[in-house]
Amino acid sequence: GDSVTQMEGPVTLSEEAFLTINCTYTATGYPSLFWYVQYPGEGLQLLLKATKADDKGSNKGFEATYRKETTSFHLEKGSVQVSDSAVYFCALSLRSNDYKLSFGAGTTVTVRA
Amino acid sequence: NAGVTQTPKFQVLKTGQSMTLQCAQDMNHNSMYWYRQDPGMGLRLIYYSASEGTTDKGEVPNGYNVSRLNKREFSLRLESAAPSQTSVYFCATNRVAGELFFGEGSRLTVL
Numbered sequence: 770g771d772s773v774t775q776m777e778g779p780v781t782l783s784e785e786a787f788l789t790i791n792c793t794y795t796a797t798g799y800p801s802l803f804w805y806v807q808y809p810g811e812g813l814q815l816l817l818k819a820t821k822a823d824d825k826g827s828n829k830g831f832e833a834t835y836r837k838e839t840t841s842f843h844l845e846k847g848s849v850q851v852s853d854s855a856v857y858f859c860a861l862s863l864r865s866n867d868y869k870l871s872f873g874a875g876t877t878v879t880v881r882a
Numbered sequence: 883n884a885g886v887t888q889t890p891k892f893q894v895l896k897t898g899q900s901m902t903l904q905c906a907q908d909m910n911h912n913s914m915y916w917y918r919q920d921p922g923m924g925l926r927l928i929y930y931s932a933s934e935g936t937t938d939k940g941e942v943p944n945g946y947n948v949s950r951l952n953k954r955e956f957s958l959r960l961e962s963a964a965p966s967q968t969s970v971y972f973c974a975t976n977r978v979a980g981e982l983f984f985g986e987g988s989r990l991t992v993l
Binding site (some may be wrong): 773801803805811812814818837858860862864867869870873874875 | 884917922924930932940976981982983985986987
């Protein structure tokens with residue numbers, strides 16, 4: 770079935786460090802790909818998305834590129850801040866599945882001052 | 883603009899008790915969803931409603947029922963709660979495919 774695999778956490782970084790969270794997917798067809806973020810005590814919110822191969826999604830200094838050849842959508846940020854501490858979820862949706870989202874397990878990121 | 887509102891935010895139940903989680907949205911979206919979030923498992927879809935008057939099972943529907951009361955409201959009912967239903971529950975609405983707006987969650991503990 771369609772699924773998303775994320776790198777396991779938790780990830781702990783110092784401020785201004787480079788962040789990468791790996792995400793790979795398995796899907797029959799051409800999914801849209803998403804990163805959602807969940808700050809402590811809150812619901813998830815959309816961080817960025819890409820709908821076709823080679824698209825780059827970006828928001829709040831985060832970027833991810835849809836790589837069809839490696840079935841990946843890795844999230845990166847060049848210089849993290851304490852406020853980036855959150856749980857990050859990779860997800861996919863397919864037209865064949867009525868665009869319902871399939872989520873990865875989530876990666877907890879803690880940024881220390 | 884409240885977005886997606888869930889009630890209650892916290893609830894403790896005993897095994898066998900019943901309860902209903904309420905969700906209301908003021909975004910005029912057609913689709914609504916109920917997810918549960920468990921450590922290490924991401925979010926799993928329980929039920930969804932593509933439009934008023936329709937509901938469909940998701941990945942983990944057993945032990946739950948839903949009602950799409952109108953376009954704004956989508957409730958989730960546990961008829962006989964079990965400890966395995968201890969979780970954080972999220973309601974969400976859909977603007978465009980894959981772009982969900984989530985409520986703040988309802989933390990349920992079943993003893």
